Amino acid sequence: xxxxxxxxxxxxxxxxxxxxxxxxxxxxxxxxxxxTKTHKCRQIGARQLAAxxxxxxxxxxxxxxxxxxxxxxxxxxxxxxxxxxxxARLRALADRGVALRVGCDSIEAAAQLSGxxxxxxxxxxxxxxxxxxxxxxxxxxxxxxxxxxxxxSGVFTFPGHSYSPASPxxxxxxxxxxxxxxxxxxxxxxxxxxxxxxxxxxxAGFTTGGVLNELRPGVYVFGDAQQLELGTIGFEQVALTVVxxxxxxxxxxxxxxxxxxxxxxxxxxxxxxxxxxxxxxxARIVALSEHHATIEWPGPLPALGSSIAIVPNHACNxxxxxxxYVLSTGGSWPVAARGRNH
Amino acid sequence: xxxxxxxxxxxxxxxxxxxxxxxxxxxxxxxxxxxTKTHKCRQIGARQLAAxxxxxxxxxxxxxxxxxxxxxxxxxxxxxxxxxxxxARLRALADRGVALRVGCDSIEAAAQLSGxxxxxxxxxxxxxxxxxxxxxxxxxxxxxxxxxxxxxSGVFTFPGHSYSPASPxxxxxxxxxxxxxxxxxxxxxxxxxxxxxxxxxxxAGFTTGGVLNELRPGVYVFGDAQQLELGTIGFEQVALTVVxxxxxxxxxxxxxxxxxxxxxxxxxxxxxxxxxxxxxxxARIVALSEHHATIEWPGPLPALGSSIAIVPNHACNxxxxxxxYVLSTGGSWPVAARGRNH
Numbered sequence: 001x002x003x004x005x006x007x008x009x010x011x012x013x014x015x016x017x018x019x020x021x022x023x024x025x026x027x028x029x030x031x032x033x034x035x036t037k038t039h040k041c042r043q044i045g046a047r048q049l050a051a052x053x054x055x056x057x058x059x060x061x062x063x064x065x066x067x068x069x070x071x072x073x074x075x076x077x078x079x080x081x082x083x084x085x086x087x088a089r090l091r092a093l094a095d096r097g098v099a100l101r102v103g104c105d106s107i108e109a110a111a112q113l114s115g116x117x118x119x120x121x122x123x124x125x126x127x128x129x130x131x132x133x134x135x136x137x138x139x140x141x142x143x144x145x146x147x148x149x150x151x152x153s154g155v156f157t158f159p160g161h162s163y164s165p166a167s168p169x170x171x172x173x174x175x176x177x178x179x180x181x182x183x184x185x186x187x188x189x190x191x192x193x194x195x196x197x198x199x200x201x202x203x204a205g206f207t208t209g210g211v212l213n214e215l216r217p218g219v220y221v222f223g224d225a226q227q228l229e230l231g232t233i234g235f236e237q238v239a240l241t242v243v244x245x246x247x248x249x250x251x252x253x254x255x256x257x258x259x260x261x262x263x264x265x266x267x268x269x270x271x272x273x274x275x276x277x278x279x280x281x282x283a284r285i286v287a288l289s290e291h292h293a294t295i296e297w298p299g300p301l302p303a304l305g306s307s308i309a310i311v312p313n314h315a316c317n318x319x320x321x322x323x324x325y326v327l328s329t330g331g332s333w334p335v336a337a338r339g340r341n342h
Numbered sequence: 343x344x345x346x347x348x349x350x351x352x353x354x355x356x357x358x359x360x361x362x363x364x365x366x367x368x369x370x371x372x373x374x375x376x377x378t379k380t381h382k383c384r385q386i387g388a389r390q391l392a393a394x395x396x397x398x399x400x401x402x403x404x405x406x407x408x409x410x411x412x413x414x415x416x417x418x419x420x421x422x423x424x425x426x427x428x429x430a431r432l433r434a435l436a437d438r439g440v441a442l443r444v445g446c447d448s449i450e451a452a453a454q455l456s457g458x459x460x461x462x463x464x465x466x467x468x469x470x471x472x473x474x475x476x477x478x479x480x481x482x483x484x485x486x487x488x489x490x491x492x493x494x495s496g497v498f499t500f501p502g503h504s505y506s507p508a509s510p511x512x513x514x515x516x517x518x519x520x521x522x523x524x525x526x527x528x529x530x531x532x533x534x535x536x537x538x539x540x541x542x543x544x545x546a547g548f549t550t551g552g553v554l555n556e557l558r559p560g561v562y563v564f565g566d567a568q569q570l571e572l573g574t575i576g577f578e579q580v581a582l583t584v585v586x587x588x589x590x591x592x593x594x595x596x597x598x599x600x601x602x603x604x605x606x607x608x609x610x611x612x613x614x615x616x617x618x619x620x621x622x623x624x625a626r627i628v629a630l631s632e633h634h635a636t637i638e639w640p641g642p643l644p645a646l647g648s649s650i651a652i653v654p655n656h657a658c659n660x661x662x663x664x665x666x667y668v669l670s671t672g673g674s675w676p677v678a679a680r681g682r683n684h
Contacts, residue, residue, distance in 0.1 A: 003404075003428075003684035005683055005684065006684070037632060059632065060633065078589075078599075078633060079589050079590050079597075080589070081588070081589045081646060081647050083647075085345065086345075105590050105592060106590065106591065106646060108647070109589070109590075109646060112647070125592060125593070129592075129593055129629075129636075130592065130597065130631060130634050130636055131589065131590040131592045131597050131634060132590075133592065160631065246423070247420075247421050247422070247423045247473065248447050248448065248451075248473040249448065250447060250467060250472065250473045250474055250475065251467070255421075255472065257420075257423070257684075258683075260606075260608065260659055261659060261662050261681075261683055262683050264602075264607055265606055265607040265609075265656070265659060266602065267607075287471075287472065289472060289502065290379060290401065290658055290659065291379075291402065291420060291683065292472050292473060294471075304423060304450045304451060305423050305425075305450070305454070314607070316603075316632055317602055317603065317632065320663065321662065321663070321681065321683075322681070339603075339664070341347055341599075341600075341603055341604050341633070341663075342346060342348070342599075
């Protein structure tokens, strides 16, 4: 028990989630490279590797520096813009024996990477419309990157448009189609395309081998309220909650002390509220302040002072607010990469 | 210059904001007790005190422990539910010579406070519908709290319904009306009502003395995109930005490396986007991932690798994601109370 609010991790549920994704990936013929931005915790990364992951994914150089302590094969799945200082940090990681891959979606960014000991994956847009080139443009960019003296080993995407009800299956189809186009474009331009990497937690279950050969889901390790409401998981697969205390019954509702500074303020347009209550599926978190969650609660209200476990909407942002996990098995693990945005 | 993204504080603008609110409060006959949850920084709290604040407001016992180093008069403006461990922490603060006030909105929570060296303020709901009793019920609760052996010194509210366009002036009127009713209720029940405390940044400019004798704004110290879009401030009053780097021009838009893990995910229904760009008022941040802001940018795009200063929607949650402020005057200040949710 920590002071409320605190981050509680059900280790058995997490281990079941890790094992299930490993089985799915192996069955589909996909190498699994989990995204560690979700948990930011070395102990959890080590468990994913022990369960068969062939490397880890990170979002920033700072996360790579943390996970280099447990893994020598890291993919910074981000279109890095590397300055002199960043270049020195990447070299230092390589000097520690870490095999590094980085993302790239422009000639200009590739020029910044020139001479560095990294493999490059071309980022493509498979429908999320964030970073990444059009699939049919991957070959042209790959040739320019190779001309800059860099090793291009493949293409990657994040099918973030899977984050909408009824979209996950369709997003997986579009991801595979876009990656197939991109790989063909790279090969037509005379390049190698050994790695074809995608994946998100909502789409992962719909992803089979054939086009992709690598999967990078992140949130599956914990589950969260977004995954519940997308239908990806059930409550029994939720490993992470924010344990809070009921501090008020004002207005006939439950007010507890986990607000946006503990849960995060994420709320997708299709979400039913600012998170879910683990043991009260019909309760709805209708408002969130920094230190208050306002919950409409059917039936008798839980007593003032009692504990409420809240399933956050978006686990990745929740974890980044905490310094440690309080484990169901006793003890705690540090959120070692908290705040490592650069 | 830190690695992007980082939190940049324009010290001159901040000092002007601090001075302006001090002048407003003094002119209105209101004691100023700024809410430090916004900045979580001792150096800034000390400057607010030097400018005439008669004490500081905090949201948690953990914040009180941090600000006790610069201030001996703290109000925990929250309906605390105090357990044995919390009680020991409050006693330790009092033993350090800190005068403590805490909020209360139930008989049950008052019982938990019994015997502690704290003054109690009754929290009332003035229209935000979060915690707090109805104004007309303040007297009954005050009598019960006094019967539990505690010193009740007044009433307080947070007019959070000021956070909507066209609402700030009306929220200030409703706040004053509710506090007047509550104070009358306490006095009718035979209690003392020395302190009548309210305030939020959007409503502060519309708050005059008469009913209230204390004001507790927080965000005014920095300003943020919510205040810009509510019309509370102009861009010239923005002291806090997240400095980010342009990493992609995918889709003809600007993608920069400040996402929800640097800015926070707050987005009110009436907000134009996920923040604003300081030097490009017509740009709109249309999407936010953990490490990407997607910006629709009128006119020529800023070059890849260039810096963009983003005004976050909600400064309080942004600051809680960072470990330090990079100062416009050189050097840095720690966000000493980051993560102090309990």
